[in-house]
Structure formats: C-alpha cells, structure tokens
Amino acid sequence: MICEQLNSTTWRLSFSESEAGFIINILARLARHYLQDPDEMPPALRAYWQGSIASPQQPLTSELRESQEMLSDSRAELRSERLNLAEKWIREFEISENRDPWRVEISSEERDEFVAMLNDRRVTLALEMNISHTDMEADPSHIAEKTRRSAILEIDVLGHFILVALGPQIYRP
C-alpha cells in the first residue's frame, strides 16, 4: 500500500491486488459489525459501542448521565456513517476495472475515517478475543491457539496499514 498526498486536502491510496482483497474483506466484516445491534453483542463489544463517558470509579451524576446518553447516541450515529463508507468503498472496488493496483482518491476527512475504521476492527477484535498487553507483546508464533494467533496477526497487519496511511504525517525523528 502506498499513500500519497495529491494536494492539501486530497490523498491517493494505492493497493496491490492482494492488499485490496484483504482491505475489502475487512470492510465487509466491518459493515456486518456496524449493522449489528450492540444489545446483541458480547458485553465487551456492547460497552465499546455504547461508550462510557466516565471512568468506572466516577459516580454517575445527573449531568454525567445526560452526557452518557449523548455519547451512546453519537456512537450509534458513527456506526451508521461508517457503514455507509464501508459500503461505498466496497461498491467502488466491485465496479473498478483496474485492481492492480487499486487506487482510491479520498479527502483528508475520509482518510481519517478509513484509518479509524481499520482501528475499529483492531479494537473490536482485541475485545472479542480478550487480548491483553502481554498478548500484544508476545511473538505471535508462540501463541498456541490458532484463532487467537490469527487475531493478533490481523491486528498487527491492520496496524501496518494504519501507519502507512498516516505515514506522511507521522513524526519520524
């Protein structure tokens, strides 16, 4: 994957055919996830999508309860917006004639959303599999359970895509 800045507000992402296939697969999984009702999700994912305005130690005053409701509403709206974006990119991939490389030109805001969506996949996968700091620091080849190992590898690969997408703006001393 290559990320190029075309002008102050436009970016071009270029994916090889296999990278594009991987990203489209992730977007399809995300689209299914965004469609799901948080009430039907496992507790950790439900908590992620409802959001928590205060830390668990903080008593929920009436002011904070009101803020909590607003946060939950805003999280629901966010899922709906990201579902639309995922569907849009999948559609664009399906109708594209040239997929090697597959190129998309997007605004800065769309690039931030793309990166945040890839991060949604990383965070939700980690919550679903109860992945800890220790898991993330371990060598994935030493993790015996196959699904857990695959999840950690996917989190790592998506992290690489995020860093490439942000590359031109990441500070590298």
Add this chain to the structure above:
Amino acid sequence: MSPLPVTLSGVERSLMHGPLPCAYSLPGETPSVAGPQPHTETSPDIDVEEKLKGAFARGWSVLVWNDPVNLMDYVVYIFKTVLKMNEQDATRHMWEVHHQGKSTVARETREKAELLVHRLRGFGLNATLEPT
C-alpha cells in the same frame, strides 16, 4: 503530572470565581448597571447563574486511558488532530498514557469536553470525562 497549558480569559475567570459580569433584565424592568443583586437561597436566578458558570467554566477534564491495541504513533496523530496539540505535547501525553495508565489531555467547558470525548472515542481511544 505536569500542569496543562490552560489559560482562562477574563470572562471565564470571573465566571469561575466571581459574580457574572453583566445583569439581565426582563421587559419592563430597569436594567441594573451595578451587576447582579444579592439573591436569596431560593431565587431561581441562582440556578441560572450556577448553570451559566457551569457552562462556561473549564471545569471538566478529558482523560485518555491506556489500552493494549492503539499504536503509539496513531495516538500521537489523534492528539494532534483532535486536540490540536503540537508534536511535543502530543508525544508527552502519549507517553503519560503508556507509562501511567492515563493522561489528562484537556480541561474544557462541559460541552467542549463532551465533544472531545466523542471525537477521541470515534478514533477508538478510551476517553472519559470528569469534573475537575
């Protein structure tokens, strides 16, 4: 934790620490130029005044908590984008989250602090709000 570079305007300082700088009058009333008059404890004006103070005071902290997944460079980018921090401050707060488990990244009015929590959470960071 080192202090945040928060500066308060004169109006915000007076809202936090003193009487409101202007008086409101209803039609038919003579506006007071001497500022708010003393209230009794049951006066509804006190509620209004308290709410105004609460709305404009930077009395709310935005905290970001550590998690196992978010990448350090990604967190720095989000702090720069959402909180408009410079590279140095964003990096310092990222390390504070990493080493101390959390960092107070902003002190704002409740409305602004809520907005920041919504945006930080939109990028997958574990952000919360608390009264300062």
